[in-house]
Amino acid sequence: MSRDQKFFNMHPSVIVAIVLIALVILAFSMKMPGLTQGAYTSDATERIRPVGQVYRSGEEQEAAAPTVETVPEPEPVATVMSGTQVYNTACIACHGAGVGGAPITGDTAVWSERITQGAATLKEHAVQGYIGSVGYMPPKGGRLDISDAEIEAAVDYMISESE
Ligand code: HEC
Incomplete structure (x- = not known):
């Protein structure tokens, strides 16, 4: 009888305990908020998003368009030098x-x-x-x-x- 088998025979309660602990950990990890597969992937995608983005023509996003503020030209003042x-x-x-x-x-x-x-x-x-x-x-x-x-x-x- 090998040493491992001896161990299993002698300590069935230890085996049960190990299996139980494993099940608890598994159950716990599945319940953990923010650790679902979908959420994790989308978080990671956001984190590794490149700073600059390229849009092919036609698929530009409204938000990506630069906002152009038009400042009214001041009226030209006719100055005559002395x-x-x-x-x-x-x-x-x-x-x-x-x-x-x-x-x-x-x-x-x-x-x-x-x-x-x-x-x-x-x-x-x-x-x-x-x-x-x-x-x-x-x-x-x-x-x-x-x-x-x-x-x-x-x-x-x-x-x-x-x-
Ligand atoms: C790049 C140099 C230069 C600048 C700048 C300049 N002048 Fe002259 N000016 C001369 C020279 C040289 C003469 C003399 C020409 C001669 O009599 O041979 C002269 C001559 C004159 C004369 C006498 C003309 C005559 O019939 O005797 C008047 C008036 C005059 N300049 C006015 C002005 C005024 C006004 C300005 C500025 C808007 C001015 N100059 C800028 C070089 C300059």
Whole structure:
């Protein structure tokens, strides 16, 4: 008689107890909430869901569509710069230091001769551009986005500073 058989013969109550314990555990595990096969699989599917998802065209989900908020465009405000502002924005780069021979604002000696041409001619030269004896004055100082009237105001400012 093998040792195992001896054991079974001698301890039938132990065998019964083991079987009972096994049955209890089995019954318990089947009753455990959240451990049913279906729930477990769907939980796992949710946990391992990729962060980004691909939809074939036509099967996009409503929720996946980005929400586009339309912000009304603000009404454009027409701002007119003063002569001083235009000068400080577009002219001072050359006329502040005399770059490329530009007559320096405030240099009355240089400006007196130019002013004798008349303000209208100076304004025309500033708006249209001008190639004189000392250099090249680009149209509107290169700032074609600035209106004629604003450039003319800047010329008035330069004249008033240089008389
Ligand atoms: C890139 C440099 C540059 C910028 C920027 C510039 N100028 Fe000039 N400007 C010149 C030069 C150089 C002359 C001299 C041209 C000459 O007489 O040979 C000149 C000349 C002038 C004259 C005298 C024209 C004449 O008939 O004697 C006026 C007026 C003038 N600029 C206005 C302006 C105004 C207004 C602005 C800004 C909107 C401006 N400039 C920006 C270079 C510049």
